[in-house]
Amino acid sequence: MIPDILSLGQYDTVYNFLSLVIAAQLFTAVYLLIALPRILPRYRQAITVAIVVCGIAAYHYFRIFDSFKAAFVTDAVGGRGDYAQAAGAGFNEGYRYVDWLLTVPLLLVELIAVLALARSVQRGLLVRLVPAAALMIILGYPGEISGDNGLRGLFGLLSTVPFAYILYVLFVQLSKSLNQQPAGVRRILSQLRFLLLLSWGVYPIAYLLPLLSIAGPDAWVYKQVGYSIADILAKAVYALIIFQVARIKSFDDDPTFADIERSRDGAPARA
Amino acid sequence: MIPDILSLGQYDTVYNFLSLVIAAQLFTAVYLLIALPRILPRYRQAITVAIVVCGIAAYHYFRIFDSFKAAFVTDAVGGRGDYAQAAGAGFNEGYRYVDWLLTVPLLLVELIAVLALARSVQRGLLVRLVPAAALMIILGYPGEISGDNGLRGLFGLLSTVPFAYILYVLFVQLSKSLNQQPAGVRRILSQLRFLLLLSWGVYPIAYLLPLLSIAGPDAWVYKQVGYSIADILAKAVYALIIFQVARIKSFDDDPTFADIERSRDGAPARA
Numbered sequence: 173m174i175p176d177i178l179s180l181g182q183y184d185t186v187y188n189f190l191s192l193v194i195a196a197q198l199f200t201a202v203y204l205l206i207a208l209p210r211i212l213p214r215y216r217q218a219i220t221v222a223i224v225v226c227g228i229a230a231y232h233y234f235r236i237f238d239s240f241k242a243a244f245v246t247d248a249v250g251g252r253g254d255y256a257q258a259a260g261a262g263f264n265e266g267y268r269y270v271d272w273l274l275t276v277p278l279l280l281v282e283l284i285a286v287l288a289l290a291r292s293v294q295r296g297l298l299v300r301l302v303p304a305a306a307l308m309i310i311l312g313y314p315g316e317i318s319g320d321n322g323l324r325g326l327f328g329l330l331s332t333v334p335f336a337y338i339l340y341v342l343f344v345q346l347s348k349s350l351n352q353q354p355a356g357v358r359r360i361l362s363q364l365r366f367l368l369l370l371s372w373g374v375y376p377i378a379y380l381l382p383l384l385s386i387a388g389p390d391a392w393v394y395k396q397v398g399y400s401i402a403d404i405l406a407k408a409v410y411a412l413i414i415f416q417v418a419r420i421k422s423f424d425d426d427p428t429f430a431d432i433e434r435s436r437d438g439a440p441a442r443a
Numbered sequence: 444m445i446p447d448i449l450s451l452g453q454y455d456t457v458y459n460f461l462s463l464v465i466a467a468q469l470f471t472a473v474y475l476l477i478a479l480p481r482i483l484p485r486y487r488q489a490i491t492v493a494i495v496v497c498g499i500a501a502y503h504y505f506r507i508f509d510s511f512k513a514a515f516v517t518d519a520v521g522g523r524g525d526y527a528q529a530a531g532a533g534f535n536e537g538y539r540y541v542d543w544l545l546t547v548p549l550l551l552v553e554l555i556a557v558l559a560l561a562r563s564v565q566r567g568l569l570v571r572l573v574p575a576a577a578l579m580i581i582l583g584y585p586g587e588i589s590g591d592n593g594l595r596g597l598f599g600l601l602s603t604v605p606f607a608y609i610l611y612v613l614f615v616q617l618s619k620s621l622n623q624q625p626a627g628v629r630r631i632l633s634q635l636r637f638l639l640l641l642s643w644g645v646y647p648i649a650y651l652l653p654l655l656s657i658a659g660p661d662a663w664v665y666k667q668v669g670y671s672i673a674d675i676l677a678k679a680v681y682a683l684i685i686f687q688v689a690r691i692k693s694f695d696d697d698p699t700f701a702d703i704e705r706s707r708d709g710a711p712a713r714a
Contacts (some may be wrong), residue, residue: 213481213704220477224470231466260516262451270459274466281507 174263175389176256178244179408183255189400190237200293200408201226204415210433212426222411225278229407232271239264260410264319264436268399269309276442277305282336282410283364289349296348300341308334312379323381332338335376339369354424357417364413371382371405374398445534446526446660449515453664454526460671461508463525471679472497475686481704483696486689495681496546500678503542512534537588538582539670546678548576551609553681554635559619568620571612579605583650592654599650606647610640625695628688632674635684638676645673664695674682 178186201223208216208223244255244359280301284294308331315327342365350358378398381391423430449457472494479494484546494564514534551572573654579602586598613636621629649669652662694701 208477216481217478218713220474224474224476227473228466228470231469232462235462264455264458266455267462270463270466276462328640 174243174257174265175392178255178389178393180246180252180254183244183246183387186240186396187237189397190240193400193403194233194237195232196408197226197230199244200411204411207415211415211418211421211431212422214288214425215286215422218282219411219415219418221278221282221285222414225275225282226280226409226411228274229271229403232267233403236264236267239267251313255390266313269313269316272309273306274393276309277302279368279406279410280305280416283342283368286414286421287349287353287361288421293349297341300324300345301338304334304338304341306336316379323400324379325383328376332376335372342368354421357424358405360413360417360420364410364417367405367410371402371410374402374405376403444538445514445528446663448492448658449526449664451517451524451526453660454515455519456510457511457664457667461504461511462667464510464674466502466673467675467679468497468501468504470494471682472501475507475682475701476688481693482686482689483693483700485559485696486693489553490682490686490689492549492553492556495551496678497682499545499549500542503538504674507535507538510538537584540584540587544577548573550639550681551564551576553685554613554639555691557591557685558620558624558632559692564620568612568617571616572609575605575612578607583646587650595650597656599647603647604615606643611618613639625692627691628695629690631684631688635681638681642673642681642693644675645669645676649673 175182176353191197204223204226205218208219211219212296237358240263243258245258246253267372281298284297284301287294289297303429311327311334313327315324315331318324318327346365354362378395381398386393419433423433451685474498475490475494479490482490511534513532514529516529517524517526519525554570555568555572558565560568582598582602582605584598586595586602589595589598617636621632624632646669649666652666652669655662694704
């Protein structure tokens with residue numbers, strides 16, 4: 173499953189994408205940490221969770237990056253040749269799942285927290301979404317570490333059941349609660365759910381790449397690139413949109429706060 | 444006691460769990476640090492101690508993780524084979540005790556601090572609990588580093604004496620003080636004591652695994668997994684519940700603070 177040989181271009185592609193993910197996650201977390209006072213206290217829980225999610229992902233990508241660097245070596249001077257698997261180290265293929273097990277449930281917590289729903293509604297959504305997210309990850313893992321395409325397909329299918337359930341809760345059940353949100357927030361939340369659908373949709377595609385007829389290292393390289401892009405969209409970009417929701421809602425809740433913040437941004441105060 | 448050979452699956456299991464503990468402790472500390480302004484100043488001492496405990500644990504797990512990675516190597520290309528003990532490096536089995544000697548007494552300080560009891564009552568509880576906790580760890584250590592199951596059993600038994608005393612203080616003596624706490628706090632504190640009992644109960648089980656007939660590397664792998672899960676429950680999850688207690692008490696103490704923090708769409712302002 174892990175290729176024996178990577179061409180220089182393939183090696184550099186994986187190297188650059190893994191590093192891009194570290195930069196994206198780490199500095200999204202830093203940005204949000206600094207921007208935290210620019211929203212009302214009631215929305216800071218959502219952004220705090222977003223910071224933690226991006227931080228956890230950055231930590232795990234440091235590990236994945238190190239694991240990748242240790243797993244492939246080149247004999248060519250200056251490294252301008254093919255890379256082969258190194259002795260004494262392996263690329264830990266299942267490692268992303270440790271990350272997802274922690275972060276994917278938290279992504280749903282972010283979304284629910286920023287809505288600031290009534291406590292009972294919030295609890296009702298979380299007890300559905302969080303276990304479903306954990307189950308989705310746990311069911312994907314045996315297929316990922318298996319070299320067998322049949323097992324990969326089977327567990328991929330099983331994992332789709334909780335995924336479908338999450339989409340049902342987000343797109344059907346949650347819609348009722350969204351009617352109470354301000355119009356600007358409703359529109360951006362719709363976009364957010366589609367980003368979630370789009371970025372989470374990349375994972376099953378990357379997961380199923382080995383089942384396609386793309387042979388050899390290419391499938392593996394595309395899988396790494398696919399997971400990397402999906403992780404940036406699903407965590408960093410998603411967190412920035414959540415922050416935007418929190419900011420619109422803060423302005424909507426408290427006109428005084430809005431005026432102070434707006435005047436700082438250059439827009440004239442409303443009053 | 445440390446196995447000569449680990450299969451690939453055993454190696455990855457220990458690797459993933461040790462790394463999971465790092466992520467859990469580090470980002471619980473980060474979360475609590477950011478969330479500190481969301482409780483009243485009088486409860487920040489408890490959460491500050493919780494942040495320090497999670498930080499110390501994360502630091503020690505970086506060491507344990509590195510020690511583990513250095514201690515086992517594979518000859519197979521790509522690392523997709525068994526791992527054997529490396530020459531020139533060994534896994535530092537007793538290292539966890541350095542962590543526990545610092546963190547376990549502090550876990551009890553967290554619990555007592557968040558109750559915000561009268562100063563004399565607080566002092567009375569701490570002079571009982573802190574030395575007992577330190578003694579419990581010190582007495583466990585000779586058994587842990589000994590290869591002899593008789594010594595392991597003996598020191599395990601000795602270590603149980605201060606453990607039983609701690610439980611007596613928490614479940615009998617502390618109960619009198621809990622009656623003055625608000626009802627919501629009393630319930631969550633009960634849960635907290637049971638989490639403490641449950642998670643601290645994992646340590647003696649993991650400790651005594653080598654005495655059972657589970658032979659070879661499995662006992663050692665289960666012990667590492669057991670300690671890892673127990674450390675996550677006893678420090679990170681525990682800290683998050685302590686934060687929850689601090690938040691409920693903050694809201695209860697100061698309705699204005701509660702109104703600012705509570706979401707507008709959810710719970711309406713009380714005034």
